Amino acid sequence: MEEYRWGIFLAEADPDKLINFGKHKGGKVWHEVPGEHRADLMRLIVVQGDTEPASVEQQRILGNTAPSIYDLRNLFQVNVEEGRHLWAMVYLLHAYFGREGREEAEQLLKRNSGDLDAPRILGAFNEATTDWLQFFMFTYFTDRDGKYQLGTLKESAFDPLARTCEFMLKEEAHHMFVGTTGVQRVVERTAELMKEHGTTDVFPHGGIPLDVIQKYLNFQYSVSMDLFGSEQSTNAGNYYSSGLKGRWQETRRKDDHVLLGGVRTMRYVEDGEIKEKEVPLLSALNLDLRDEYVADCANGVRRWNQALEDAGLDERLFLPHEGFNRRVGVYANHHVSPAGEVLDDADWDARVDDWLPSAKDRKAVADLMVPEYEYGKFAGWIAPPKTGINDQPVEFDYVHLAEEGLA
Numbered sequence: 330m331e332e333y334r335w336g337i338f339l340a341e342a343d344p345d346k347l348i349n350f351g352k353h354k355g356g357k358v359w360h361e362v363p364g365e366h367r368a369d370l371m372r373l374i375v376v377q378g379d380t381e382p383a384s385v386e387q388q389r390i391l392g393n394t395a396p397s398i399y400d401l402r403n404l405f406q407v408n409v410e411e412g413r414h415l416w417a418m419v420y421l422l423h424a425y426f427g428r429e430g431r432e433e434a435e436q437l438l439k440r441n442s443g444d445l446d447a448p449r450i451l452g453a454f455n456e457a458t459t460d461w462l463q464f465f466m467f468t469y470f471t472d473r474d475g476k477y478q479l480g481t482l483k484e485s486a487f488d489p490l491a492r493t494c495e496f497m498l499k500e501e502a503h504h505m506f507v508g509t510t511g512v513q514r515v516v517e518r519t520a521e522l523m524k525e526h527g528t529t530d531v532f533p534h535g536g537i538p539l540d541v542i543q544k545y546l547n548f549q550y551s552v553s554m555d556l557f558g559s560e561q562s563t564n565a566g567n568y569y570s571s572g573l574k575g576r577w578q579e580t581r582r583k584d585d586h587v588l589l590g591g592v593r594t595m596r597y598v599e600d601g602e603i604k605e606k607e608v609p610l611l612s613a614l615n616l617d618l619r620d621e622y623v624a625d626c627a628n629g630v631r632r633w634n635q636a637l638e639d640a641g642l643d644e645r646l647f648l649p650h651e652g653f654n655r656r657v658g659v660y661a662n663h664h665v666s667p668a669g670e671v672l673d674d675a676d677w678d679a680r681v682d683d684w685l686p687s688a689k690d691r692k693a694v695a696d697l698m699v700p701e702y703e704y705g706k707f708a709g710w711i712a713p714p715k716t717g718i719n720d721q722p723v724e725f726d727y728v729h730l731a732e733e734g735l736a
């Protein structure tokens with residue numbers, strides 16, 4: 330811990346940097362907050378900042394049940410970096426937004442994940458992280474949402490925000506690595522137990538059944554999809570036109586970067602069916618970002634399925650339909666199955682336990698969560714990683730429990 334540096338890390342400044350999109354396109358980036366965009370910029374920073382400590386609050390109990398010292402170390406890195414991301418957002422509020430910014434920063438300390446009176450701003454950040462499988466799904470799906478949100482803010486015309494987010498994005502890569510490889514290792518262990526015992530029900534053999542892994546995936550994917558907001562949003566269009574928030578990989582897009590008059594299709598529900606309609610591109614930028622995210626999410630699922638294929642199993646994991654279990658946007662107030670059928674209340678109620686983790690599933694997973702704190706050993710429900718971290722061996726003493734008074 331002595332080597333840990335709290336600090337504000339910014340990507341290198343580029344003195345000739347220009348705004349790449351919106352109505353200020355071609356102008357110089359801003360080094361101070363323009364008065365007309367002050368409230369919107371502060372809101373964007375507060376919402377981003379609020380997610381950072383929230384995930385640490387959600388994950389703080391996991392140290393009690395880490396499946397290995399290797400995993401405990403990764404949990405600590407994720408948490409410490411999220412703390413630093415909060416610090417970075419608070420710095421912007423203090424340095425550029427005066428008294429109001431300081432008050433908003435204070436409020437970030439007052440809200441708490443899952444608190445009934447003062448919850449975190451976004452839904453996914455108030456869900457309980459009940460166990461390590463959920464943590465891995467969280468770092469895969471929800472930290473990946475973070476990657477996409479930061480990707481839009483790193484395009485911002487407000488240069489201090491852009492440079493901060495560019496730095497934060499680098500750290501997010503490790504969080505998603507923890508998620509991708511974490512789920513993969515669970516799947517590998519499950520496949521091993523399925524073959525060994527010739528059954529899909531591996532709970533009695535100390536593993537997590539694939540259908541339960543799929544339910545956890547369904548849950549975390551759907552609550553993370555909600556983080557993108559409504560498919561159609563006037564705010565998102567205004568943020569873009571004003572230069573506050575760009576698109577994912579804005580400069581690589583081959584269009585005019587102003588988007589007036591552009592259109593795209595979007596899906597919606599009408600008369601119990603999923604239909605398509607054409608909408609102005611500028612109104613559908615949340616959807617544009619979400620589509621990029623969905624494509625990225627599919628990559629990990631392919632990897633996990635490769636592990637199943639390599640094990641000689643026919644079962645596969647999949648991403649549920651975009652309308653499944655949604656509380657935000659066009660699918661809110663509709664029931665959509667993972668396969669994309671629109672259902673009535675009765676059908677949904679009858680089948681929801683097949684698709685989302687039930688209390689019983691969570692309990693069975695929680696029962697497997699026993700800490701394994703001997704160097705180089707792993708709990709029985711997860712395979713060891715292929716390699717350690719920072720070129721260290723898997724059995725490296727990543728966390729010094731004795732020195733910390735924990736062993």
Ligand SMILES: [Fe+2]
Binds near residue numbers: 381410411414475497
């Ligand atoms: Fe973060």
Ligand SMILES: [Fe+2]
Binds near residue numbers: 472
């Ligand atoms: Fe993260």
